[in-house]
Amino acid sequence: MKFFIDNWFLFFTAIVSGGLLLWPLLGRGGGAGRVTPAQAVQLINREKAVLIDVSEPAEYAGAHVTGSKNVPLGSLDGSGDLPKNKTLPVVLVCPSGTRAVRAAATLKKLGFEKPHVLAGGLAAWREANLPIEKSA
Structure with a gap:
């Protein structure tokens, strides 16, 4: 848990970059x-x-x-x-x-x-x- 708290920005960055990679697939209108x-x-x-x-x-x-x-x-x-x-x-x-x-x-x-x-x-x-x- 301490590792997560100390490196929250890395997790945040990973989640945001993953979302940006998925965005074009989701935005194609099905x-x-x-x-x-x-x-x-x-x-x-x-x-x-x-x-x-x-x-x-x-x-x-x-x-x-x-x-x-x-x-x-x-x-x-x-x-x-x-x-x-x-x-x-x-x-x-x-x-x-x-x-x-x-x-x-x-x-x-x-x-x-x-x-x-x-x-x-x-x-x-x-x-x-x-x-x-x-x-x-």
């Missing part, structure tokens, strides 16, 4: 991870991930990731455009990445096992010089 554009491309190529853009239709028409499907955030619950296989990875995209986080939580509730959020959204995809298209 397993939905953020992926970089390069990691998203790997998921698409290796695991046949599906790209879902949760932007509003007007935003999607302005610019979107090539090959993505537009399913606005508000219509995720009843959408028929989501993959039937809920074990496939799903990469969620929006202009900045904030709506995609909410969409990932919704997909988790719907039973999807691997929702991923594109960190930085469409802006990060564009910055990585990956293909973007515009709707007519």
